[in-house]
Amino acid sequence: MSEANLKYALCIESIFPGMEYSQRIQHTIDTGYNAVEVWGVDDAKKRVLLDAKERGVRTAFLVGARGFATQDQAKIREELENLKHNIDLARELDCPNICLFVGDRDPNLIYDQSRAAVLDFLGRAAEVLSGSGAVGVVESLSPGNHPKGFASSMRDVISWVREINRPEIRLQFDIYHTAMTDPDVETLVRDNIEYTAYYQAADAPGRGQPGTGILNFGRILQSIKESRFDGYFAWEYAPQGDAIESIEQTKKIQI
DSSP states (O other): OOOOOOEEEEEHHHHSTTSOHHHHHHHHHHTTOOEEEOSOOOHHHHHHHHHHHHTTOEEEEEEEEEOOOSOOHHHHHHHHHHHHHHHHHHHHHTOOEEEEEOOBOOTTSOHHHHHHHHHHHHHHHHHHHTTSSOEEEEOOOOTTTOTTBSOOOHHHHHHHHHHHOOTTEEEEEEHHHHHTTOSOHHHHHHHTGGGEEEEEEOOTTTOOSTTSSSOOHHHHHHHHHHTTOOSEEEEOOOOSSOHHHHHHHHHTTOO
C-alpha cells in the first residue's frame, strides 16, 4: 500500500496575528493551503469561516472546553456545555478536531487530585462527543510558555489519553511544546501516532517556522507519513520575518 499524502493546515491565529480574518483566509488560499486552525470563534469569524468552507478551505481545528483540572463541579458543567456548543459549531464548519484545553493547575489540589479531575472530565467529554463526528484533542504546554499550566508534560498527556482509551479523545501532539520539555520528541511522535488526531508544529527553540530552530522535520514528517496518518498536520508558528516568506520556506520541507 502506498503512503498517504500528509494534509497540512495553517494556524491563521499565530501566522497572521492582527490581520482581518478574511485576509488571513485569502493568504491561506494564495499560498496553496486548504485548511486552517483557529482558536476562539465569534459570530463574525464564523461567517468568514463558513464563506471559506464554500471556497474549499476547511476549518481543521477549533478550541472547545477550557480549564478543567479542577474539582469545581460548576466549572466542569460550564465547560461541558461549552463543548456541546462547539460541537454544533464544528458540525457547521465540518471541523474534525475540538481542542480540550486543560488549563491551569489548581493550587489547592495535589497532582493526583488534578489528574483524577482531568480524567473524569475527559471521560465525560467522550460521552458528549460520541456520535458527533468530531474528536476531542488534548495537548501539553511547555512551562516556559505556560508556567501555570497543569498539562506541562506530553508524557503525562499521552498517559491520560491511553488510560481513557476512547476514540473520541485523542492527542493534539504539539511538536514545539514537546521538544521544549522532552529530549526525544521524535520517538514520542513515532510511538504515539495511533493515539494522535492532530499535529501542531513550530521549530524549537524560538517557535518560528521550520529552519529557524534545530528540529529535524524531515524525519518527523517521514515517520508520520509512513504510518499513513490521515489527520491534519498544522503549522502553528510565529513567523520570524515576513509571514508569506515563512510559509514559502515551510512548504519546502513538506512531504
